[in-house]
Amino acid sequence: MSLPSPPKKRIHLNFFENACTGSHMSPGQWRDLSDKTHGKDRLPYWLSLAQLAEKGKISFIFFADSYSLFDIYSSSISPILRAGAHCAALDPMVLIPAMASVTKSVGFGVTGSTSYLNPYILARTMSSLDHLTEGRVAWNVVTSWSKSAALALGKDDVVPHDKRYEVASEYMDLVYRFWESSWGEGAKVWDRENRVAYDAEKVKKIEHKGQYLKASSPHQTHPSPQRTPVLFQAGTSKMGREFGSKHAEAIYVGGLVPSQTAPSIAQIRADAAAQGRDSQSIKFFVGITPILGATLEEAQAKYERARENADIVGGLAQFSGYTGIDLSRFPLDEVFELKDAPGDAATHTFLENFNKATGNTEPWTPRRLGETMALGGFHPAPVGTPEMVADVFEQWINEADVDGFNIAYVTSPGSFEDVVYLLRPELVKRGLMWEDYDVPGGTLRENLYGVEGQKYLRDDHYGYKFKYPSDFEGDTAVLSNGKQEVVNGEKSEVASNGVTKAG
Numbered sequence: 001m002s003l004p005s006p007p008k009k010r011i012h013l014n015f016f017e018n019a020c021t022g023s024h025m026s027p028g029q030w031r032d033l034s035d036k037t038h039g040k041d042r043l044p045y046w047l048s049l050a051q052l053a054e055k056g057k058i059s060f061i062f063f064a065d066s067y068s069l070f071d072i073y074s075s076s077i078s079p080i081l082r083a084g085a086h087c088a089a090l091d092p093m094v095l096i097p098a099m100a101s102v103t104k105s106v107g108f109g110v111t112g113s114t115s116y117l118n119p120y121i122l123a124r125t126m127s128s129l130d131h132l133t134e135g136r137v138a139w140n141v142v143t144s145w146s147k148s149a150a151l152a153l154g155k156d157d158v159v160p161h162d163k164r165y166e167v168a169s170e171y172m173d174l175v176y177r178f179w180e181s182s183w184g185e186g187a188k189v190w191d192r193e194n195r196v197a198y199d200a201e202k203v204k205k206i207e208h209k210g211q212y213l214k215a216s217s218p219h220q221t222h223p224s225p226q227r228t229p230v231l232f233q234a235g236t237s238k239m240g241r242e243f244g245s246k247h248a249e250a251i252y253v254g255g256l257v258p259s260q261t262a263p264s265i266a267q268i269r270a271d272a273a274a275q276g277r278d279s280q281s282i283k284f285f286v287g288i289t290p291i292l293g294a295t296l297e298e299a300q301a302k303y304e305r306a307r308e309n310a311d312i313v314g315g316l317a318q319f320s321g322y323t324g325i326d327l328s329r330f331p332l333d334e335v336f337e338l339k340d341a342p343g344d345a346a347t348h349t350f351l352e353n354f355n356k357a358t359g360n361t362e363p364w365t366p367r368r369l370g371e372t373m374a375l376g377g378f379h380p381a382p383v384g385t386p387e388m389v390a391d392v393f394e395q396w397i398n399e400a401d402v403d404g405f406n407i408a409y410v411t412s413p414g415s416f417e418d419v420v421y422l423l424r425p426e427l428v429k430r431g432l433m434w435e436d437y438d439v440p441g442g443t444l445r446e447n448l449y450g451v452e453g454q455k456y457l458r459d460d461h462y463g464y465k466f467k468y469p470s471d472f473e474g475d476t477a478v479l480s481n482g483k484q485e486v487v488n489g490e491k492s493e494v495a496s497n498g499v500t501k502a503g
Contacts, residue, residue, distance in 0.1 A: 008431045009397055012059035012404030012448070013424070014109070014285060015049065015416055019063060019092040022084035025289060025408040027314030027374045029306060030084045035411040041090060043098055050099035052413060054106045056420030057437055059447065060138060061099065062232070062252075062285075062406055063092035065111035068148035070321030073313070074328035083314020086321070093125060100133040105437040107444035109138035109232050114168040116144060116153050120215055123178040126229045127221035135225030135443030135455060140232040141247065143168050147324070165239040166476075167212045172247055172463075173474025174213055177206045179228045180457075180466035182219035198222070204468070210476060228457050230444050236264045245271035246462050250283040250448065252406055256357040256380050258399035261286060265401050277460045283403040283448060286396055289376035291383040291410060292418040303383045306375055306410050315373030316366055322378075323350070332367045379408060386426040393427065 018024040021040045030037050039045040053061055069087055070080045081087050096108045110129070112122055122139075129137040143164035144150075150158045159167065184202030191197075208215045233248035235241070244251050245268050255261030269279035291306065293299030316327050325343030330336060336351070338344040351364050354372075362368070375381055382392040396402050409415035427433040438450040446454050457463045465472045 009403065010434060010450075011393070011397060011402075011427070011432050012283065012285070013056070013419065013427075013433070014060040014062045014404060014406045015053050015058055015419075016062050016064065016287065016406040016408040017049070017092075018065065018086070019090040019095060020086050021088035021090070023314075024064070024085065025318075025377060025379070026306070026310070026410045027080075027083035027085035027318060028309050028311030029374075029411050031309045032305065032411045032414075034414050037412050041088070043095075046095050046099050047102050049413060049416065050103050050106060052416055052420060054103040056416075056424050057434060058106055058420075059404065060107040060109045060444070062109040062138075062140070063095075063111060064140075065089075065092055066146060066149060067113070067116065067144070068146055068152045070317050071148050072320035072324055072326050073317035075326065079313045079317035080321070083311040083317065085311070085314050085318065093129065096129055096137065097132040100136060104441045105136075105439075105447065107136045107138060107230070107447065108133060109140050109230070111140040111142055113142050113144040113149075114171040115159055115164055116149070119171050119174045119213060120178070120217065120220075123175045124220050126175075127179065127219070127224045130224035130226050130229055131221070134441075135445070137226070138230035138232045138250070138444055140234070140252070141168065141172075142234065146321075161237070162239055165243055168243060170210045170212050170474075170476040173476050174206075174208050174210070174215060176228065176463045176466040176474065177208065178219035179223075180463060181468055181470055181472070182206055183223050184468045185223070188222055202468075208473070208477075226443050226445050226455050228463055230448060231463075236268075241268050241271060244268055244282070245277075246275060248282055249445070249457075249461070250285060250403075252285050252287065253402070254287060254378055255400070256354065256378070258396050258402075260353075260357055261396075261402070262400040269401075275462070278458070281449070281458055281460065284401065285404045285406045286400065286402045287379040287406045287408060288393075288396075289379045289381040289408045289410060289415075290389045290392075290419070290423065291381065291415075292386060292389055292422045294385070294422060296385055296388070299383050299385060299388075302410075303375075307371065310371050310374035312367050312370035312374065315370035315375075315377070318377065319369060319373045323347075327366055327369075330366045332370075333365055335363045335365055336369075375410070376408070386422045389423055390426045390430060390432070393432070394430070397432070 022030045022037050029035055036045060069077045071077045073079050092110050096110060099108060126139050145158060147158050182204050187199050187202035189196050189199050203218050205218045206215060230249050231247055232250045233244045234252040235244065236253065253261050253264060265284050272282055273279040291299055291303050293302055320326055323346060325347055338348045382389050407419055424433060428435060437447050439446040439452045442452060443455045446452055
């Protein structure tokens, strides 16, 4: 008698968006007559998208964000403006309450930088969003790598990579204290008889004076439904993995094929387990840009139309913006000659990795790279029927141990409609998605974990240590005498100039 097969992992689908007016990951696709992204500066676009997401039982609408325009390619913003991509951007945080007002269960993930946003203001903004969405918000924690963003925000250059993560670690300790430590559960009383709205005895002032940050105030906002928003993160460098294994509840990972991504996922899960966390409590999402049709012929026709609309130079400007490498010196239709010029080695490495991942043997020209970037870029971009694309999703689930997908659009709302009406029914049929949200009308964290009542951080999460009435100040806290700093739970001496010494 054969044993029953184990149940399949049920996955989460996210709509991957950006509040730029025009294309996001696919420059030039605004030219398609069915595309509505020219209307992203008006609420009807966003309200309709939110309602579509809820109809499709989408977990998050995930907003990427940046604080500048891509200006590396030809040292100009002209290519990205002409392409209508990553520009004319709104602040995504202001869109979320409106989208929440026409939905009950779909979540909203929004990006915020620990390098540029004041932690007190960020904590208040996220608490406000969590209140107004009734607990359906996530914060995508980024440290920001773009020099143009640094210049836009009054800095001379980007803070070095490792230092950005040091700042981010202290930043997390401070916002945990605002969200988790400042207000007790019973602080909101609305006691008419005794004329007490909030119990001052249950509200603590947060005092923080660290190596990079300082604050002296209670949290201005009372506890929201989740207190701490769901914590999303991206980054697979060594420090990025360490940060994610400690703080993240969901992680956005890259990779063109499962074998590229599986080692990073396995390592982060192992790192999380070593810190006492359930390794499966971190949910991994891979980016993907499917082109779907009811038939293969329909899918191929959509792909050919997308190729026709693709903005080649816009795709190259996008690549240059992501990598900091100006490719404008290369003729569009000549095979890359990569020698010893700045950026040549990194470009060669990217193209070689792409070849290894996909089995490509064709020579690369800038035109071909620009088209690739304009049709999925760093993401896999399967073209086919719902059954064919679902096979690709299953491969990622089985071989890379992902928990979900951040789905980027080619055209909107068309690409997202295809996910809801074509792909999702196939995933449900295979037991990979649910008929309804696990907790309809519940918080994002409850639906992420599929556990009713799991509104707050899990008790094995680092942030749980800050739970009121805890006086825990965090692993980065400088003790009151200024002589010691706690780093990753171990004390080390701090020199008078603030530089940590080995100890």
